Amino acid sequence: MANSAFSDHTLPSFYGGVGGGAAGGGGGGGGFFDINPQGYSSYLDMLEYGGASSASLFDLLNQPPNSVVEPPPPPPRPRTVAVAVAMPESTNSEVVNTPTTNSSSISSSSNDHVGNDGDQENNNTKSDDDDDQDKSANKQLKAKKKNTKKEREPRFAFMTKTEVDHLDDGYRWRKYGQKAVKNSPFPRSYYRCTSASCGVKKRVERSSEDPSTVVTTYEGTHKHPCPITPRGMSLPETATYGSGIGGTGIHSLLLQPQLHYYGQQPPPQLPLFHNQTNSLSFNTSSSTYSPNNLKEDQSFFPNPLESFSLLRDHGLLQDMVSFQGGKEEPKQEPSR
DNA sequence: CGCTTTTGACCCGCGC
DNA sequence: GCGCGGGTCAAAAGCG
Numbered sequence: 001m002a003n004s005a006f007s008d009h010t011l012p013s014f015y016g017g018v019g020g021g022a023a024g025g026g027g028g029g030g031g032f033f034d035i036n037p038q039g040y041s042s043y044l045d046m047l048e049y050g051g052a053s054s055a056s057l058f059d060l061l062n063q064p065p066n067s068v069v070e071p072p073p074p075p076p077r078p079r080t081v082a083v084a085v086a087m088p089e090s091t092n093s094e095v096v097n098t099p100t101t102n103s104s105s106i107s108s109s110s111n112d113h114v115g116n117d118g119d120q121e122n123n124n125t126k127s128d129d130d131d132d133q134d135k136s137a138n139k140q141l142k143a144k145k146k147n148t149k150k151e152r153e154p155r156f157a158f159m160t161k162t163e164v165d166h167l168d169d170g171y172r173w174r175k176y177g178q179k180a181v182k183n184s185p186f187p188r189s190y191y192r193c194t195s196a197s198c199g200v201k202k203r204v205e206r207s208s209e210d211p212s213t214v215v216t217t218y219e220g221t222h223k224h225p226c227p228i229t230p231r232g233m234s235l236p237e238t239a240t241y242g243s244g245i246g247g248t249g250i251h252s253l254l255l256q257p258q259l260h261y262y263g264q265q266p267p268p269q270l271p272l273f274h275n276q277t278n279s280l281s282f283n284t285s286s287s288t289y290s291p292n293n294l295k296e297d298q299s300f301f302p303n304p305l306e307s308f309s310l311l312r313d314h315g316l317l318q319d320m321v322s323f324q325g326g327k328e329e330p331k332q333e334p335s336r
Numbered sequence: 337c338g339c340t341t342t343t344g345a346c347c348c349g350c351g352c
Numbered sequence: 353g354c355g356c357g358g359g360t361c362a363a364a365a366g367c368g
Contacts, residue, residue: 174339174340174341175340175341175342176341176360176361176362177342177343177360177361178341178342178343179358179359179360181357181358182357182358188358190359192360194340
Protein backbone atom coordinates (compact mmCIF):
# COMPACT_ATOMS: atom_id res chain seq x y z
CA MET A 1 0.00 0.00 0.00
CA ALA A 2 1.32 3.32 -0.95
CA ASN A 3 1.75 6.05 1.47
CA SER A 4 1.14 8.97 -0.74
CA ALA A 5 -2.52 9.27 -1.01
CA PHE A 6 -2.98 11.99 1.44
CA SER A 7 -0.66 14.44 0.02
CA ASP A 8 -2.63 16.20 -2.62
CA HIS A 9 -6.00 14.80 -3.18
CA THR A 10 -7.29 14.19 0.14
CA LEU A 11 -10.70 14.11 1.49
CA PRO A 12 -10.73 17.12 3.66
CA SER A 13 -11.56 15.95 7.04
CA PHE A 14 -10.00 12.62 6.59
CA TYR A 15 -6.75 14.11 5.74
CA GLY A 16 -3.83 12.78 7.50
CA GLY A 17 -4.62 10.31 10.08
CA VAL A 18 -5.34 7.19 8.28
CA GLY A 19 -2.39 6.82 6.09
CA GLY A 20 -0.06 7.67 8.79
CA GLY A 21 -1.74 5.95 11.58
CA ALA A 22 -3.14 2.82 10.19
CA ALA A 23 -0.34 2.37 7.79
CA GLY A 24 2.01 2.97 10.53
CA GLY A 25 3.72 5.73 8.72
CA GLY A 26 3.11 8.67 10.84
CA GLY A 27 3.41 7.69 14.34
CA GLY A 28 -0.15 8.46 14.85
CA GLY A 29 -2.05 5.66 16.36
CA GLY A 30 -3.89 3.59 13.96
CA GLY A 31 -7.14 3.60 12.33
CA PHE A 32 -8.59 6.88 13.08
CA PHE A 33 -8.77 9.86 10.89
CA ASP A 34 -7.20 12.86 12.20
CA ILE A 35 -9.35 15.79 11.61
CA ASN A 36 -6.89 18.35 12.70
CA PRO A 37 -3.57 17.03 11.77
CA GLN A 38 -1.67 20.13 12.48
CA GLY A 39 -3.29 22.52 14.71
CA TYR A 40 -6.45 22.81 12.73
CA SER A 41 -4.80 23.65 9.53
CA SER A 42 -7.32 21.47 7.91
CA TYR A 43 -10.64 20.69 9.30
CA LEU A 44 -14.25 20.62 8.67
CA ASP A 45 -15.61 23.61 10.27
CA MET A 46 -18.41 22.15 12.21
CA LEU A 47 -18.99 25.25 14.14
CA GLU A 48 -19.47 25.70 17.72
CA TYR A 49 -22.17 24.24 19.64
CA GLY A 50 -23.03 25.60 22.93
CA GLY A 51 -24.54 23.84 25.79
CA ALA A 52 -28.05 23.61 24.65
CA SER A 53 -30.24 21.10 26.25
CA SER A 54 -30.70 19.22 23.08
CA ALA A 55 -28.27 19.18 20.30
CA SER A 56 -28.93 18.97 16.68
CA LEU A 57 -26.47 18.39 14.00
CA PHE A 58 -28.64 20.59 11.98
CA ASP A 59 -28.20 23.27 14.48
CA LEU A 60 -24.56 22.82 14.17
CA LEU A 61 -24.70 23.06 10.51
CA ASN A 62 -27.18 25.75 10.02
CA GLN A 63 -25.05 28.44 11.30
CA PRO A 64 -24.56 31.33 9.02
CA PRO A 65 -21.93 30.54 6.51
CA ASN A 66 -18.52 31.53 7.45
CA SER A 67 -16.46 33.45 5.14
CA VAL A 68 -15.12 31.23 2.52
CA VAL A 69 -12.54 33.61 1.37
CA GLU A 70 -10.13 33.72 4.10
CA PRO A 71 -8.01 30.86 5.07
CA PRO A 72 -8.56 29.81 8.55
CA PRO A 73 -6.89 31.77 11.15
CA PRO A 74 -5.79 29.48 13.85
CA PRO A 75 -9.30 28.65 14.77
CA PRO A 76 -10.30 28.31 18.31
CA ARG A 77 -10.87 24.82 19.30
CA PRO A 78 -14.36 24.08 18.27
CA ARG A 79 -16.54 22.72 20.88
CA THR A 80 -18.23 20.47 18.49
CA VAL A 81 -16.34 18.66 15.90
CA ALA A 82 -17.75 15.79 14.03
CA VAL A 83 -16.10 13.70 11.49
CA ALA A 84 -17.31 10.68 9.73
CA VAL A 85 -15.59 8.15 7.71
CA ALA A 86 -16.78 5.12 5.94
CA MET A 87 -14.44 2.30 5.55
CA PRO A 88 -15.44 -0.59 3.42
CA GLU A 89 -13.29 -3.49 4.10
CA SER A 90 -13.46 -7.08 3.31
CA THR A 91 -13.21 -8.16 6.82
CA ASN A 92 -15.64 -7.86 9.51
CA SER A 93 -13.28 -5.97 11.57
CA GLU A 94 -14.73 -3.57 13.91
CA VAL A 95 -13.86 -0.06 14.36
CA VAL A 96 -10.53 0.47 15.77
CA ASN A 97 -9.77 3.56 17.49
CA THR A 98 -6.42 4.65 18.39
CA PRO A 99 -6.67 8.31 18.69
CA THR A 100 -3.62 10.11 17.71
CA THR A 101 -2.32 13.16 19.28
CA ASN A 102 -5.04 15.35 18.02
CA SER A 103 -8.49 16.11 18.97
CA SER A 104 -10.96 14.40 16.77
CA SER A 105 -10.82 11.42 14.69
CA ILE A 106 -13.02 8.74 13.48
CA SER A 107 -13.05 5.39 12.04
CA SER A 108 -15.40 2.90 10.81
CA SER A 109 -15.53 -0.51 9.51
CA SER A 110 -17.82 -2.83 7.84
CA ASN A 111 -18.24 -6.01 6.07
CA ASP A 112 -17.80 -6.06 2.44
CA HIS A 113 -21.17 -7.34 1.54
CA VAL A 114 -23.35 -6.85 4.41
CA GLY A 115 -26.91 -7.51 3.80
CA ASN A 116 -28.59 -4.29 4.40
CA ASP A 117 -30.62 -5.22 7.29
CA GLY A 118 -29.09 -8.29 8.56
CA ASP A 119 -30.56 -9.58 11.71
CA GLN A 120 -33.47 -7.37 12.10
CA GLU A 121 -34.78 -8.07 8.68
CA ASN A 122 -34.14 -11.69 8.99
CA ASN A 123 -36.10 -11.69 12.11
CA ASN A 124 -38.98 -10.43 10.16
CA THR A 125 -39.02 -13.39 7.92
CA LYS A 126 -40.58 -15.44 10.60
CA SER A 127 -44.13 -16.45 10.31
CA ASP A 128 -46.52 -13.96 11.62
CA ASP A 129 -48.88 -16.06 13.63
CA ASP A 130 -48.15 -17.24 17.10
CA ASP A 131 -46.13 -15.89 19.90
CA ASP A 132 -44.82 -19.21 21.02
CA GLN A 133 -43.13 -19.64 17.80
CA ASP A 134 -42.18 -16.10 18.15
CA LYS A 135 -40.12 -16.75 21.17
CA SER A 136 -38.73 -20.01 20.11
CA ALA A 137 -37.99 -18.48 16.81
CA ASN A 138 -36.24 -15.82 18.68
CA LYS A 139 -34.03 -18.34 20.25
CA GLN A 140 -33.49 -20.04 17.01
CA LEU A 141 -32.54 -16.82 15.51
CA LYS A 142 -30.15 -16.17 18.24
CA ALA A 143 -28.71 -19.56 17.77
CA LYS A 144 -28.61 -18.83 14.13
CA LYS A 145 -26.79 -15.71 14.91
CA LYS A 146 -24.07 -17.86 16.17
CA ASN A 147 -23.40 -19.11 12.75
CA THR A 148 -23.90 -15.85 11.07
CA LYS A 149 -22.31 -13.65 13.56
CA LYS A 150 -19.80 -12.50 11.06
CA GLU A 151 -22.37 -10.83 8.98
CA ARG A 152 -22.71 -7.59 10.69
CA GLU A 153 -24.01 -4.34 9.58
CA PRO A 154 -21.62 -1.82 8.30
CA ARG A 155 -20.58 0.36 11.11
CA PHE A 156 -19.53 3.90 11.20
CA ALA A 157 -18.27 5.65 14.17
CA PHE A 158 -17.64 9.25 14.59
CA MET A 159 -16.62 11.39 17.41
CA THR A 160 -18.25 14.60 18.29
CA LYS A 161 -17.05 17.20 20.62
CA THR A 162 -20.17 18.20 22.26
CA GLU A 163 -21.69 18.62 25.59
CA VAL A 164 -24.78 16.72 24.77
CA ASP A 165 -24.89 13.05 24.28
CA HIS A 166 -27.48 12.47 21.73
CA LEU A 167 -27.22 14.57 18.67
CA ASP A 168 -30.25 14.94 16.55
CA ASP A 169 -29.29 13.67 13.17
CA GLY A 170 -32.67 13.93 11.61
CA TYR A 171 -33.77 10.39 12.15
CA ARG A 172 -35.94 9.23 14.92
CA TRP A 173 -34.42 6.87 17.38
CA ARG A 174 -35.77 4.84 20.18
CA LYS A 175 -33.53 3.99 23.00
CA TYR A 176 -33.63 0.34 23.79
CA GLY A 177 -30.84 -0.11 26.19
CA GLN A 178 -28.13 1.36 28.23
CA LYS A 179 -25.12 -0.29 29.63
CA ALA A 180 -22.30 0.72 31.80
CA VAL A 181 -19.07 0.72 29.94
CA LYS A 182 -16.11 -0.89 31.44
CA ASN A 183 -13.42 1.52 32.45
CA SER A 184 -15.67 4.38 31.76
CA PRO A 185 -17.85 6.36 34.07
CA PHE A 186 -20.19 7.04 31.23
CA PRO A 187 -22.83 4.60 30.09
CA ARG A 188 -23.37 3.55 26.55
CA SER A 189 -26.80 4.02 25.11
CA TYR A 190 -28.34 1.91 22.42
CA TYR A 191 -30.77 3.32 19.95
CA ARG A 192 -32.74 1.86 17.14
CA CYS A 193 -34.34 3.67 14.27
CA THR A 194 -38.03 3.90 14.92
CA SER A 195 -38.96 3.26 11.36
CA ALA A 196 -40.54 -0.14 11.17
CA SER A 197 -38.65 -1.34 8.18
CA CYS A 198 -35.39 0.02 9.31
CA GLY A 199 -33.03 -1.85 11.49
CA VAL A 200 -30.42 0.79 11.84
CA LYS A 201 -28.95 1.08 15.24
CA LYS A 202 -26.63 3.41 16.89
CA ARG A 203 -24.65 3.47 20.03
CA VAL A 204 -23.74 6.57 21.82
CA GLU A 205 -21.15 6.83 24.46
CA ARG A 206 -19.02 9.47 25.92
CA SER A 207 -15.35 9.02 25.83
CA SER A 208 -13.91 8.32 29.18
CA GLU A 209 -10.70 9.95 28.18
CA ASP A 210 -12.23 13.05 26.94
CA PRO A 211 -15.63 13.56 28.44
CA SER A 212 -16.30 16.27 25.97
CA THR A 213 -16.20 13.77 23.19
CA VAL A 214 -19.15 11.66 22.28
CA VAL A 215 -18.59 8.61 20.20
CA THR A 216 -21.51 7.63 18.06
CA THR A 217 -21.50 4.39 16.18
CA TYR A 218 -24.05 3.75 13.52
CA GLU A 219 -24.83 0.31 12.33
CA GLY A 220 -26.84 -0.44 9.28
CA THR A 221 -28.36 1.48 6.47
CA HIS A 222 -31.54 3.44 6.52
CA LYS A 223 -34.00 2.40 3.89
CA HIS A 224 -36.30 5.26 4.24
CA PRO A 225 -36.27 8.98 3.92
CA CYS A 226 -35.17 11.01 6.77
CA PRO A 227 -38.35 11.79 8.62
CA ILE A 228 -37.21 15.06 9.96
CA THR A 229 -35.99 18.04 8.16
CA PRO A 230 -33.97 20.45 10.10
CA ARG A 231 -36.00 23.27 11.36
CA GLY A 232 -38.19 23.28 8.35
CA MET A 233 -35.34 23.54 6.03
CA SER A 234 -35.90 21.39 3.05
CA LEU A 235 -33.04 19.28 2.17
CA PRO A 236 -32.34 17.84 -1.15
CA GLU A 237 -34.10 14.54 -1.19
CA THR A 238 -31.01 12.68 -1.85
CA ALA A 239 -29.28 14.25 0.98
CA THR A 240 -31.11 12.23 3.44
CA TYR A 241 -32.60 9.38 1.61
CA GLY A 242 -31.28 6.07 2.59
CA SER A 243 -27.83 7.26 2.50
CA GLY A 244 -25.23 8.71 4.58
CA ILE A 245 -22.53 7.34 6.58
CA GLY A 246 -23.93 4.14 7.57
CA GLY A 247 -27.10 5.29 6.01
CA THR A 248 -27.49 7.56 8.86
CA GLY A 249 -27.81 11.15 9.46
CA ILE A 250 -24.17 11.59 9.28
CA HIS A 251 -24.50 11.91 5.68
CA SER A 252 -26.98 14.57 6.25
CA LEU A 253 -24.40 16.10 8.36
CA LEU A 254 -21.87 16.06 5.66
CA LEU A 255 -24.34 17.34 3.20
CA GLN A 256 -25.49 20.23 5.13
CA PRO A 257 -24.75 23.67 3.98
CA GLN A 258 -22.15 25.80 5.54
CA LEU A 259 -19.60 23.16 5.67
CA HIS A 260 -16.41 24.79 4.89
CA TYR A 261 -13.19 23.26 4.28
CA TYR A 262 -10.10 25.10 5.12
CA GLY A 263 -6.81 23.85 4.21
CA GLN A 264 -5.13 22.03 1.51
CA GLN A 265 -6.46 21.42 -1.86
CA PRO A 266 -9.63 19.50 -1.75
CA PRO A 267 -9.89 16.35 -3.71
CA PRO A 268 -11.13 16.54 -7.24
CA GLN A 269 -14.02 14.34 -6.39
CA LEU A 270 -15.88 14.41 -3.22
CA PRO A 271 -18.52 11.83 -3.51
CA LEU A 272 -19.70 12.38 -0.07
CA PHE A 273 -20.45 15.91 -0.86
CA HIS A 274 -21.74 15.63 -4.31
CA ASN A 275 -25.23 16.26 -3.40
CA GLN A 276 -24.46 19.27 -1.50
CA THR A 277 -26.47 21.80 -3.31
CA ASN A 278 -26.44 24.51 -0.83
CA SER A 279 -23.39 26.29 0.22
CA LEU A 280 -20.84 23.74 0.78
CA SER A 281 -17.61 25.36 0.02
CA PHE A 282 -14.08 24.38 0.21
CA ASN A 283 -11.79 27.11 0.97
CA THR A 284 -8.25 26.80 0.08
CA SER A 285 -5.60 29.32 0.10
CA SER A 286 -6.18 30.08 -3.51
CA SER A 287 -9.61 29.11 -4.53
CA THR A 288 -13.01 28.25 -3.36
CA TYR A 289 -14.57 25.01 -4.24
CA SER A 290 -18.23 24.75 -4.46
CA PRO A 291 -20.59 22.04 -5.45
CA ASN A 292 -20.66 23.51 -8.86
CA ASN A 293 -17.02 23.07 -9.20
CA LEU A 294 -17.28 19.66 -7.90
CA LYS A 295 -20.25 18.43 -9.69
CA GLU A 296 -19.45 15.90 -12.20
CA ASP A 297 -21.78 13.33 -11.01
CA GLN A 298 -25.18 14.08 -9.73
CA SER A 299 -25.81 10.60 -8.72
CA PHE A 300 -25.85 9.79 -5.16
CA PHE A 301 -24.08 7.07 -3.45
CA PRO A 302 -26.66 4.99 -1.83
CA ASN A 303 -24.16 3.70 0.52
CA PRO A 304 -21.24 5.46 1.97
CA LEU A 305 -19.25 2.39 1.54
CA GLU A 306 -19.60 2.87 -2.13
CA SER A 307 -18.47 6.37 -1.76
CA PHE A 308 -15.40 5.23 -0.11
CA SER A 309 -14.87 2.50 -2.50
CA LEU A 310 -14.94 5.09 -5.13
CA LEU A 311 -12.59 7.27 -3.32
CA ARG A 312 -10.29 4.47 -3.00
CA ASP A 313 -10.67 3.56 -6.59
CA HIS A 314 -9.63 7.02 -7.42
CA GLY A 315 -6.68 6.77 -5.23
CA LEU A 316 -7.97 9.19 -2.73
CA LEU A 317 -8.04 6.85 0.11
CA GLN A 318 -5.79 4.22 -1.03
CA ASP A 319 -3.82 4.49 2.04
CA MET A 320 -6.74 3.57 4.07
CA VAL A 321 -6.08 0.30 5.57
CA SER A 322 -8.42 -2.00 7.18
CA PHE A 323 -8.79 -1.27 10.72
CA GLN A 324 -7.55 -4.03 12.71
CA GLY A 325 -10.17 -6.27 13.90
CA GLY A 326 -11.06 -5.54 17.34
CA LYS A 327 -13.53 -3.69 19.21
CA GLU A 328 -14.23 -0.20 18.49
CA GLU A 329 -12.92 1.16 21.65
CA PRO A 330 -12.41 4.78 21.28
CA LYS A 331 -10.28 4.91 24.24
CA GLN A 332 -6.86 3.53 24.40
CA GLU A 333 -6.52 2.92 28.00
CA PRO A 334 -8.28 4.20 30.96
CA SER A 335 -6.52 7.23 32.03
CA ARG A 336 -8.54 8.12 34.96
C1' DC B 337 -53.41 6.91 24.69
C1' DG B 338 -49.43 6.26 22.23
C1' DC B 339 -44.77 6.72 22.22
C1' DT B 340 -40.31 6.92 24.53
C1' DT B 341 -37.22 6.00 28.27
C1' DT B 342 -35.58 3.34 32.04
C1' DT B 343 -33.70 -0.64 33.88
C1' DG B 344 -33.08 -5.33 35.42
C1' DA B 345 -32.79 -9.69 33.36
C1' DC B 346 -31.32 -12.47 29.93
C1' DC B 347 -28.51 -14.26 26.07
C1' DC B 348 -24.34 -14.82 23.68
C1' DG B 349 -19.48 -14.72 22.51
C1' DC B 350 -15.02 -14.83 24.14
C1' DG B 351 -11.05 -15.48 27.02
C1' DC B 352 -9.12 -18.01 30.66
C1' DG C 353 -16.98 -24.83 32.29
C1' DC C 354 -17.03 -20.38 34.22
C1' DG C 355 -17.01 -15.57 34.49
C1' DC C 356 -17.12 -11.28 32.24
C1' DG C 357 -18.62 -7.88 29.16
C1' DG C 358 -21.44 -6.44 25.33
C1' DG C 359 -25.83 -6.32 23.36
C1' DT C 360 -30.86 -6.96 23.50
C1' DC C 361 -35.40 -7.73 25.45
C1' DA C 362 -39.42 -6.37 27.64
C1' DA C 363 -42.17 -4.73 31.46
C1' DA C 364 -42.92 -0.68 33.90
C1' DA C 365 -42.71 4.13 34.32
C1' DG C 366 -42.71 8.64 32.35
C1' DC C 367 -44.25 12.09 29.28
C1' DG C 368 -46.85 14.96 26.08
